[in-house]
Amino acid sequence: MTPGDLERLSQAELRGEIEALTAAYVHALDDADLERWPDFFTEDCVYKVIPRENYENGLPLAIWYCQGRGMLQDRVTAIRETQLFAPRALRHITGNILVQGREDGVLRTVTNYAVYESTLDRASEVFNVGRYLDRIVVADGRLKFAEKLCVFDTSVIPTSLIHPI
Amino acid sequence: MTPGDLERLSQAELRGEIEALTAAYVHALDDADLERWPDFFTEDCVYKVIPRENYENGLPLAIWYCQGRGMLQDRVTAIRETQLFAPRALRHITGNILVQGREDGVLRTVTNYAVYESTLDRASEVFNVGRYLDRIVVADGRLKFAEKLCVFDTSVIPTSLIHPI
Amino acid sequence: MTPGDLERLSQAELRGEIEALTAAYVHALDDADLERWPDFFTEDCVYKVIPRENYENGLPLAIWYCQGRGMLQDRVTAIRETQLFAPRALRHITGNILVQGREDGVLRTVTNYAVYESTLDRASEVFNVGRYLDRIVVADGRLKFAEKLCVFDTSVIPTSLIHPI
Numbered sequence: 001m002t003p004g005d006l007e008r009l010s011q012a013e014l015r016g017e018i019e020a021l022t023a024a025y026v027h028a029l030d031d032a033d034l035e036r037w038p039d040f041f042t043e044d045c046v047y048k049v050i051p052r053e054n055y056e057n058g059l060p061l062a063i064w065y066c067q068g069r070g071m072l073q074d075r076v077t078a079i080r081e082t083q084l085f086a087p088r089a090l091r092h093i094t095g096n097i098l099v100q101g102r103e104d105g106v107l108r109t110v111t112n113y114a115v116y117e118s119t120l121d122r123a124s125e126v127f128n129v130g131r132y133l134d135r136i137v138v139a140d141g142r143l144k145f146a147e148k149l150c151v152f153d154t155s156v157i158p159t160s161l162i163h164p165i
Numbered sequence: 166m167t168p169g170d171l172e173r174l175s176q177a178e179l180r181g182e183i184e185a186l187t188a189a190y191v192h193a194l195d196d197a198d199l200e201r202w203p204d205f206f207t208e209d210c211v212y213k214v215i216p217r218e219n220y221e222n223g224l225p226l227a228i229w230y231c232q233g234r235g236m237l238q239d240r241v242t243a244i245r246e247t248q249l250f251a252p253r254a255l256r257h258i259t260g261n262i263l264v265q266g267r268e269d270g271v272l273r274t275v276t277n278y279a280v281y282e283s284t285l286d287r288a289s290e291v292f293n294v295g296r297y298l299d300r301i302v303v304a305d306g307r308l309k310f311a312e313k314l315c316v317f318d319t320s321v322i323p324t325s326l327i328h329p330i
Numbered sequence: 331m332t333p334g335d336l337e338r339l340s341q342a343e344l345r346g347e348i349e350a351l352t353a354a355y356v357h358a359l360d361d362a363d364l365e366r367w368p369d370f371f372t373e374d375c376v377y378k379v380i381p382r383e384n385y386e387n388g389l390p391l392a393i394w395y396c397q398g399r400g401m402l403q404d405r406v407t408a409i410r411e412t413q414l415f416a417p418r419a420l421r422h423i424t425g426n427i428l429v430q431g432r433e434d435g436v437l438r439t440v441t442n443y444a445v446y447e448s449t450l451d452r453a454s455e456v457f458n459v460g461r462y463l464d465r466i467v468v469a470d471g472r473l474k475f476a477e478k479l480c481v482f483d484t485s486v487i488p489t490s491l492i493h494p495i
Contacts (some may be wrong), residue, residue, distance in 0.1 A: 012178045012180070015184065016345045023425070026426075027428050030461070056452040062436075092462065093424075095258040096188040098188035099188075112256055114258050114279070114289075114444070116483070120383070121486065122486065124444075126289055126291065131192075153283035154254075154283040154289050155283075176343070176346055177340075179341045180346045181346075194446065256443070261356075263350070270470065279421070279423050279446060287381045291454055294446040296357075300339065312340065318448035318455055319419075321453050
């Protein structure tokens with residue numbers, strides 16, 4: 001894929017490509033395949049996890065803030081070195097994708113997500129619900145996130161937010 | 166878009182258009198952008214929120230019943246004038262869409278939804294789960310709902326069903 | 331649809347067809363239209379429901395194991411003859427679909443799902459969360475499951491797993 005494809009692809013083709021990116025992203029996380037996670041982002045990306053209240057009031061506080069793929073990779077290393085937490089599985093369900101714009105080689109999309117957590121001895125539970133606000137570009141021959149804001153709805157900060165969303 | 170497009174579009178194009186409509190609809194609700202809500206419907210639309218048990222037994226009782234876009238607009242005004250409830254966020258996750266038919270300029274679709282509720286001091290919770298039974302037409306140059314039935318699964322009527330589903 | 335279509339269809343067309351299959355499958359289950367369930371599978375299909383822990387450790391234990399459409403039909407008959415359980419509704423929400431491969435007339439896909447349960451006197455609850463690992467082929471002129479593994483995340487086996495997932 002080349003940057004020019006963003007202009008050339010039909011609406012249906014583009015939607016299919018964004019859905020494929022979304023599905024690949026959440027399955028990498030759900031498979032706990034964290035080493036693949038930074039590859040979904042551009043070199044100079046922005047990744048944030050923000051409570052909805054802060055986002056809507058323009059407050060800068062983010063629970064996670066990474067600038068550049070190097071910081072994502074550092075984060076993965078840190079997670080791998082501190083495996084103190086109980087084994088659990090995460091599962092992302094993403095809804096239908098809203099394509100807000102396609103200008104200057106950048107796609108702006110919004111996608112609702114619900115993440116479920118399952119531990120060995122408890123039934124599956126809702127863990128985190130919110131929306132992805134994404135800026136997607138073509139880099140290294142495929143779609144990548146130049147910016148991903150994970151705006152979650154509750155003001156209760158999950159204590160176990162160890163893995164990316 | 167013109168009514169003839171419904172016949173001309175390929176399956177994949179049509180599916181993309183319905184997904185785009187669905188995503189736009191739920192994000193307007195999740196953004197609490199209620200003034201935009203009536204615009205997703207035709208002038209003489211039908212909008213109902215119905216417990217599954219009533220729907221399957223052919224009982225007329227609906228929790229919400231609106232006939233015509235004017236009633237939707239009245240409903241929005243009423244909501245805006247009675248903001249007594251605690252601040253909370255709703256989030257809709259919609260599943261893959263079943264296109265049941267495309268005849269005489271009307272698309273019939275079924276879409277499962279789950280709505281989550283988040284308040285300031287509690288974790289996100291499942292609020293309402295069910296399916297949209299939609300009749301979609303081309304009006305004012307784009308896809309709109311001529312009929313939207315929100316059939317929810319539980320018989321426990323949510324006391325806080327203040328906003329549309 | 332013919333087996334050759336799997337090669338000929340564009341990515342977007344193929345994605346649309348898989349989404350349509352997924353939506354039809356879950357709505358048959360959610361409508362409790364169990365007699366239609368075996369028709370989504372090939373004659374010599376494999377259908378399993380497996381806890382994630384067993385699946386990832388290569389353990390053979392499945393909660394459900396059916397080989398061949400005949401076993402699916404037997405299962406439906408058994409369910410119909412033992413309607414001792416309380417009435418309840420299931421609702422499947424499926425996320426964006428990951429197409430992993432398209433080789434030798436077989437599509438390999440992964441799709442996250444969340445199933446909600448609603449009874450007459452309780453609010454809707456999360457019932458089962460996991461992923462479908464599917465092998466899809468063209469049979470009888472349409473897409474069918476040659477293999478469907480329902481790998482659910484929790485190790486707590488749902489006592490009420492009476493209906494297929």
